Amino acid sequence: MxxxxxxxxxxxxxxxxxxxxxxxxxxxxxxxxxxxxxxxxxxxxxxxxxxxxxxxxxxxxxxxxxxxxxxxxxxxxxxxxxxxxxxxxxxxxxxxxxxxxxxxxxxxxxxxxxxxxxxxxxxxxxxxxxxxxxxxxxxxxxxxxxxxxxxxxxxxxxxxxxxxxxxxxxxxxxxxxxxxxxxxxxxxxxxxxxxxxxxxxxxxxxxxxxxxxxxxxxxxxxxxxxxxxxxxLPEEDNVSLASFTKQEAEVKIGIIKLPHISNFTDFDALALEPQVALKYLERNDQLSGFDTIIIPGTKNTTADLEYLKETGLAEKIIELAEKGVSIIGICGGYQMLGNKLLDSELTEGDKRVSRGLGLLDIETEFSPAKSTYQVSAEIKSKQNFFSNLVGQQVTGYEIHMGQTSLGDQVEPIFRINYRSDQQVEINDGACNKEGTIWGTYLHGLFANDQFRREFINNLRSQKGLAKLDEDYSSSSEELxxxxxxxxxxxxxxxxxxxxxxxxxxxxxxxxxx
Known part of the structure; x- marks a missing residue:
């Protein structure tokens, strides 16, 4: 009983x-x-x-x-x-x-x-x-x-x-x-x-x-x-998904609210940061005025990529990237940043080839196999704020279908050394030469306290604001x-x-x- x-x-x-x-x-x-x-x-x-x-x-x-x-x-x-x-x-x-x-x-x-x-x-x-x-x-x-x-x-x-x-x-x-x-x-x-x-x-x-x-x-x-x-507490249903505006916010982060958005708990730790505001952006919203735009995870990458194109959001994101605004992709959002998405077995939908946003020199090929792991990874990239974190360990988890290959114009950000307690050596993520456009398969990345604080301080520095001190709150302790x-x-x-x-x-x- x-x-x-x-x-x-x-x-x-x-x-x-x-x-x-x-x-x-x-x-x-x-x-x-x-x-x-x-x-x-x-x-x-x-x-x-x-x-x-x-x-x-x-x-x-x-x-x-x-x-x-x-x-x-x-x-x-x-x-x-x-x-x-x-x-x-x-x-x-x-x-x-x-x-x-x-x-x-x-x-x-x-x-x-x-x-x-x-x-x-x-x-x-x-x-x-x-x-x-x-x-x-x-x-x-x-x-x-x-x-x-x-x-x-x-x-x-x-x-x-x-x-x-x-x-x-x-x-x-x-x-x-x-x-x-x-x-x-x-x-x-x-x-x-x-x-x-x-x-x-x-x-x-x-x-x-x-x-x-x-x-x-x-x-x-x-x-x-x-x-x-x-x-x-982290929500699991996007019916409850809400923006977190703060009158005193000095850093503003825009997150694209995709039709099939998933794992938006990735951003809960950012909402806890002092003087940081999050806004979930829909088709008719203005994208200007944000210090960074994040394309989050999705259950249907190719369908949500088409949504970005049909609504004009894709064009707006590309224009912001050309102006030097930081654009970030997590999981499905990372895949969208690339040149091509190949789906020969129609795993994602009814298109075998989709053209990405072309902001990262990467290409993704989907397959029915699904990668689900808890991971530990070392930061390898020396671009932008990553240079302050080289050699640091971060933890997160992977939930994705498809593998992404990198071209000559990008470099990997992370080196995964453990997947669900199994030792591995696998590169993850990619960023451009300036470090302004980057993406990763790692969910839960911003729950890493030092990584999150460096990320926020980088956005503050770009605006001429003083960096926040190192006395940051622990997301796990807040929970x-x-x-x-x-x-x-x-x-x-x-x-x-x-x-x-x-x-x-x-x-x-x-x-x-």
């Missing part, structure tokens, strides 16, 4: 991932061996485990909050949309294939549930408590028979469910009543409590509503969690502080006695403390 608690929501983006992260941290603080689990997820923001498997970013964050390494058991099914109804399905960290309507068949559902059950049982043999996270809503009646993230998973081990509603949206109490009404009797029985999230206001005004809600649904409200300001703060807030606003009664299967009280 798996001992666990499951967080489900009345809708998407009600705060399920954040609350699951908080519970992982809180339970770990209370001495439990705890692990996160999300059976099925559709997301483009993914992470590579130490063994080289691919899982969703949220479960990697939750594992970190629990003080453990993420594994593929924590997310057995990851679905990455590619467009035109097709999605790549990642099974226990490895690409399994592209699926369309097949994902709705009973054969697929039964196959997937077996994988989910096996993964959950594997985790239960290693940990005392599993914090499970659902996706979307468990009461979407049009797709309920295909739902692999919510009640089908809760019923595998009769896991108690806490139903979360976003009270900041309005209509939260009604959404709880409606969600529970649409569930089957056995499913309603599994819902053991309700959490109202993102509350800002007078609790005395809310209290009568809570009493009415509890009376109507016969379930206790386990907690009312306040709206957290100036608080941030830990956020985990602790999050756990503290949830602990203070959760009925802990009631929560642990639910977790341990005791008799559930209906009277609030």
């Amino acid at each position: 798996v001992q666990g608690i499951m967080i489900q929501g009345t809708a998407s983006n009600v705060g399920k991932s954040i609350l699951a992260t908080a519970l992982c941290r809180m339970l770990a603080q209370d001495g439990y061996q705890v692990a996160p689990f999300k059976s099925w997820n559709m997301a483009l923001n993914s992470y590579v485990t130490p063994q080289g498997g691919e899982i969703g970013c949220a479960q990697a964050i939750q594992a970190d909050a629990a003080g453990i390494n993420p594994t593929v058991k924590m997310q057995p099914l990851l679905v990455k949309p590619k467009g035109k109804g097709q999605s790549q399905v990642i099974v226990r960290g490895e690409p399994y294939g592209d699926f369309g309507l097949e994902r709705k068949s009973s054969k697929y559902i039964n196959w997937a549930l077996e994988i989910i059950s096996d993964s959950l049982q594997d985790l239960a043999r290693e940990y005392e408590v599993i914090v499970l996270e659902g996706a979307g809503s468990p009461a979407e009646i049009n797709i309920k028979d295909q739902d692999l993230a919510n009640m089908k998973v809760a019923k595998l081990n009769q896991t108690p469910v806490l139903l979360v509603a976003d009270i900041d949206r309005g209509g939260a109490l009604a959404s709880v009543v409606g969600t529970l009404k649409l569930l089957e009797p056995e499913e309603r029985e599994l819902v053991q409590g309700i959490i109202l999230n993102k509350f800002r206001g007078d609790f005395d005004l809310l209290k009568p509503g809570i009493e009415i809600l509890e009376e109507k649904v016969g379930k206790p409200v386990v907690g009312v969690i306040p709206y957290l300001r100036d608080f941030r 830990k502080k956020n985990y602790n703060r999050l756990a503290e807030v949830v602990r203070e606003n959760l009925d802990l006695e009631l929560f642990y009664e639910i977790l341990e299967g005791g008799e559930i009280r209906m009277v609030r403390k």
Whole structure:
């Protein structure tokens, strides 16, 4: 029997991932061996485990909050949309294939549930408590028979469910009543409590509503969690993707918001830098006025390259590059900076040859094989700000399909010496002779504190601004502080006695403390 608690929501983006992260941290603080689990997820923001498997970013964050390494058991099914109804399905960290309507068949559902059950049982043999996270809503009646993230998973081990509603949206109490009404009797029985999230206001005004809600649904409200300001954890869904403007910002970074943007957590550490503003740029936005433009990762490089060309963004980027503005590409964005993208097996789309932006003398050839590694690399380039970092080690991870070859007009930036603990000698990245245009396959690069600070100081120097001192904040330490703060807030606003009664299967009280 798996001992666990499951967080489900009345809708998407009600705060399920954040609350699951908080519970992982809180339970770990209370001495439990705890692990996160999300059976099925559709997301483009993914992470590579130490063994080289691919899982969703949220479960990697939750594992970190629990003080453990993420594994593929924590997310057995990851679905990455590619467009035109097709999605790549990642099974226990490895690409399994592209699926369309097949994902709705009973054969697929039964196959997937077996994988989910096996993964959950594997985790239960290693940990005392599993914090499970659902996706979307468990009461979407049009797709309920295909739902692999919510009640089908809760019923595998009769896991108690806490139903979360976003009270900041309005209509939260009604959404709880409606969600529970649409569930089957056995499913309603599994819902053991309700959490109202993102509350800002007078609790005395809310209290009568809570009493009415509890009376109507016969379930206790386990907690009312306040709206957290100036608080941030990496997001996995670009619905939540937001710019970070600061009035005092002296350095402005523009990031192209591609239609299939992925791994935008690459830029979270930059948002923490003092006097740095990030803006995600769309088709009608002006690109002038930014100190650097970054083309991020994407699940569909060739389609997003065409998007840049069709919207005129490609032309604007090239014009800025000619004026000496720094242009950076990460993963798919790196591939776009080159001369050609070759896809003889139509891995990326329906074009065998695509002309890149021509800003780097590189050429990429796609193949069905996918590279997923955690890496350690040494900085080799002496161009631009890299010269201050020669010989320094950086860490990151690779998630890409295709290999890139370098021409005479560029030089590699990094020398990868470890891929998922295997010693290698592989060049990565490329920059032009001036060091103003560069790209890399390494995700998580800006989470390296010294690298990030040199990068920012280089942009400051170009504007005649004084360099920031070396007393930089550690991105990993900032994350830990956020985990602790999050756990503290949830602990203070959760009925802990009631929560642990639910977790341990005791008799559930209906009277609030």
